[in-house]
Amino acid sequence: MKGIVHVIAEREYDVTVDCDWRNEFRELVAGRSRVGIVVSAAFRSHIGDLPKVDAEVHLLEIADGENGKNFATLASLWNSLGAKGFTRSDLLVAIGGGATTDIAGFAAATWLRGIDWVAIPTTLVGMVDAAVGGKTGMNSDYGKNLIGAFHSPESVIIDMSWLATLSDRDFSAGLAEVAKCGFIVDEKILTLLTNKTISDLRNSRDLVVELITRSIQVKATVVSTDFKESFAREVLNYGHTLGHAIELHSKFSLRHGEAVAIGMVYAAELAHHKGILSLQLLTKHRELLTSLGLPIGYRADAWPDLLPLISLDKKARGSTVRFVAISEVGETLRLGGLTQAELARAYERISS
Numbered sequence: 001m002k003g004i005v006h007v008i009a010e011r012e013y014d015v016t017v018d019c020d021w022r023n024e025f026r027e028l029v030a031g032r033s034r035v036g037i038v039v040s041a042a043f044r045s046h047i048g049d050l051p052k053v054d055a056e057v058h059l060l061e062i063a064d065g066e067n068g069k070n071f072a073t074l075a076s077l078w079n080s081l082g083a084k085g086f087t088r089s090d091l092l093v094a095i096g097g098g099a100t101t102d103i104a105g106f107a108a109a110t111w112l113r114g115i116d117w118v119a120i121p122t123t124l125v126g127m128v129d130a131a132v133g134g135k136t137g138m139n140s141d142y143g144k145n146l147i148g149a150f151h152s153p154e155s156v157i158i159d160m161s162w163l164a165t166l167s168d169r170d171f172s173a174g175l176a177e178v179a180k181c182g183f184i185v186d187e188k189i190l191t192l193l194t195n196k197t198i199s200d201l202r203n204s205r206d207l208v209v210e211l212i213t214r215s216i217q218v219k220a221t222v223v224s225t226d227f228k229e230s231f232a233r234e235v236l237n238y239g240h241t242l243g244h245a246i247e248l249h250s251k252f253s254l255r256h257g258e259a260v261a262i263g264m265v266y267a268a269e270l271a272h273h274k275g276i277l278s279l280q281l282l283t284k285h286r287e288l289l290t291s292l293g294l295p296i297g298y299r300a301d302a303w304p305d306l307l308p309l310i311s312l313d314k315k316a317r318g319s320t321v322r323f324v325a326i327s328e329v330g331e332t333l334r335l336g337g338l339t340q341a342e343l344a345r346a347y348e349r350i351s352s
């Protein structure tokens, strides 16, 4: 049943969960003269015929996944918008995974210093995380998501039917962000996920709708309190400090969510080592994420490459690396002042 989560950021908008994207699209486009639909060439066939609307509709195809989160794609989107005469009152609609909504949102943020955009996420990561919260951007040769802008969408539309074609691997990757919301804020999410396999979850539509809605509520609450990332918003980066480094190091052969799962176990190891987190909760990280089909370790030989990447992460301040950690479910804190030996020892415990 259709539900709405309201987000208050630099603009207010609704995330509509469990709806028919075509109906919502028609309503959102009403009154616009020009709409650009950003979709990856690889995903185009999933969309089928575009809904008939009065506006002029332009399909803007980009490269798939992380291959599209770069300057070449951004420049090609700018060129298309310029060639087709997009004005301030026109609309961009991104349909796809988090990579597509990130770069399309960034094009919307930068074209004419900001035009409206709508996110229609089609992966679980996109639904529970990437499309909500107003962070848009792209990768740099020096790290993930280093270039970007805060630019909230006008609306986020979540149609559960997209999930049918998502691979188990991508479904699991999305569950990492769901589990993250459980660890940092909402214990009920962890309860709902416990003892569930991927196939249990994929066969329980109502449960997935509840998990998605709860995760979005966590993000919406945090973002509504702190749009531009002082510590309140930083908690959403639980697992992301090492996660982003691993994602980059793996040359994106690991999914974002998979890397975040490893990063959460690493943050839990650090917190446990500091006496902040119980062994029981550390074990819970390992068991829950494993049961969801997620990796919890990475290559031992990668550490010398990962350390400089961690230092470049946006959560680093000056030359100090710091991590988001938890002491209990729902109790977050900053963990800084760690020695290189402590960082390396914790990595040994998650490396294979």
Ligand SMILES: NC(=O)c1ccc[n+]([C@@H]2O[C@H](COP(=O)([O-])OP(=O)(O)OC[C@H]3O[C@@H](n4cnc5c(N)ncnc54)[C@H](O)[C@@H]3O)[C@@H](O)[C@H]2O)c1
Residues within 6 Å of the ligand: 040, 042, 043, 046, 064, 065, 066, 069, 096, 097, 098, 099, 100, 102, 122, 123, 124, 125, 126, 129, 130, 131, 132, 133, 134, 135, 136, 144, 145, 162, 163, 164, 165, 166, 167, 170, 173, 255, 256, 257
């Ligand atoms: N802006 C944010 O706040 C934020 C938050 C989290 C993640 N992100 C970003 O999101 C990206 C990861 O998103 P992702 O996991 O969605 O990956 P993705 O966008 O790379 O998509 C993964 C693959 O799934 C395909 N796909 C998309 N929907 C599908 C469907 N319904 N069925 C079958 N295949 C489908 C895509 O074409 C792609 O090949 C990363 O770049 C990450 O940095 C951004």
